[in-house]
Amino acid sequence: MKDIARELGVSVATVSRALSDSPSISRERREAIQRYAREHNYFPNVIAEQLRHSRRNSSRAIGVIVPELVHYYFSSILDGIESEATARGYHLIVAKSNESYEREVKICDSMLKNKVCGIIVSQAKDTERYEHFLNLEAAGVPLVFYDRICPALNASRVVVDDYMGTMNAVSYLIETGCRRIAFYGAPMSMVIAKNRYNGYRDALYKHGLTMDERLVRICDNRADAERITPAMMRLEDRPDAFFAVNDETAIGILSVVKRLGYNVPDEVSICGFTNGFRATVCDPMLTTVEQRGSQVGKEAADILIGLVEGTLPADHAEKRIVKTRLVIRGTTRSL
Amino acid sequence: MKDIARELGVSVATVSRALSDSPSISRERREAIQRYAREHNYFPNVIAEQLRHSRRNSSRAIGVIVPELVHYYFSSILDGIESEATARGYHLIVAKSNESYEREVKICDSMLKNKVCGIIVSQAKDTERYEHFLNLEAAGVPLVFYDRICPALNASRVVVDDYMGTMNAVSYLIETGCRRIAFYGAPMSMVIAKNRYNGYRDALYKHGLTMDERLVRICDNRADAERITPAMMRLEDRPDAFFAVNDETAIGILSVVKRLGYNVPDEVSICGFTNGFRATVCDPMLTTVEQRGSQVGKEAADILIGLVEGTLPADHAEKRIVKTRLVIRGTTRSL
């Protein structure tokens, strides 16, 4: 800008105003300055701009905290956030917490220092203190939670409709003739785990089935599924269907059940939750509840940007629920 | 800082020096200032710091451009970059190009404006002009390519050992008794495609087998694999093994071959390339070349940070090759 000012014999202030299309600069000057700037491909220094505006405006950087990166659901969410943010002129600072509370705190500090305009976060599994989030709110940095929300904070959030997703899926299993449906869930300390369990319970109830506690287990990964499933299949009245909290677990069940010589889906039905890469790779392909991570990401970004730009009141906690969809494939019988 | 200075009755300059442990400030003052700062949890404004240092220092933000986010290999690489960057005090600005040249150019502009200290990038498929990269270099922003490198630019890069990876895998197929090995590759315009093809060709040659052009096809996704494989299996001398350029394609082959009633691996062996989620989900599990995305990411970040910090000479193009590893599972016979 200094150079332009010197070359064109005007002041820096004039250049600044001309470049921002201020009406107080005469048309000829304005155009001359803009042309010169363009020809010498001048572009403003964002750092300086930000410094100048630090009181009023926020940056256009959105902080995103994910527990893991190599993970279908989180990738999808990140993808959704990226799309929405880019479309609306924001960019992303991404960090992974590795499911560690300490890392999470450090990341929050770092993002605060780096002046993000807001943060989209899914808590680490071992996070049980929330000062770092409160600090951010106190510093005026809006927060939006996804997937694993912070129960102690009345913050904005977007979650998937775990309850209805599970309810519908289990209902479908029942409608296709299954009567003894096992449930493999995540630890009940997680809100999503509880919601899915409730969906399972209520689906049974709605169809007049009674719940057998022996068929309900805490199990949310493949290794555990492969460990506990053989015993379950040895029960005198073995399950004729499994609902698993995620696709990975469902795949574990599938591999055991097939190995034991049962036909899927004729003798045993299996339903997962996620609809990630895995679902179309196994044989038969997996019936599963689609979690629409990308949509979750988009909604989260939409809320955050609303908060930043003032479309949404800053003190308001916007809560959105993304609908799931049952994707029927080969591991369940047809109606 | 102003507040601290006022409260302690010193100048802002003194505060600045005290906080940066300058020896020219008396111990008592220094400690008093540091204590006061800590107690009132002061932390420096990075924006201002950057503005001040804009000539000398660069920011600590690394720009990362990925073609897609929901993709095992790219996720792994991003994960590797994140780990290395975080460990060394940098953070990531992530953007996806969606395989679009225009988006790639926009992202480069945006990252330049946002003063990243360097960029790690895999080109979009349809990128054939390189001014945007040259601009960055001209602006002094170091560039490191991964996976899909820019052939026209002598830039730093880290790639996987496609040639040896394929060579070893195909050799293994031969050693386990396969003689008619089909090759499904990516378009030869991509360097990695060519390298893998060469590995295939040379493995055959080394073992005294002649190449049958009918067994070599351009096919790098599941849909195409499912379309062209049936015809290939109908050949009078059908292949007894397939090498696919990625796991996804291999899965497509597997599903067709199984459907046609062949036993895998006894009648037909299949080998993929990636070792992503899919490889352990299909039945039988996939033998595949492990691509070590996370390691690729780490090396890329290491190079970039070296370039930024001057450990590596700025004009030098560092080229690293990450070794692959053959992961033997159920889709190939044993030795």
Add this chain to the structure above:
DNA sequence: TCCAATTGTGCAAACGATTGCATTTATTTA
């Protein structure tokens, strides 16, 4: 012809840090 209104510019102070140089004060040396 003079004053008011309008229009176009420039000055200079911010934004929050850093740093070369000058200045003050204390200490040592001759």
Add this chain to the structure above:
DNA sequence: TAAATAAATGCAATCGTTTGCACAATTGGA
């Protein structure tokens, strides 16, 4: 005791922008 040296601090410019206010030049009206 005066001069030289060392130690601690402050002044002020700087990084690249923006913007309130003052000022000059032009125009219009009475």
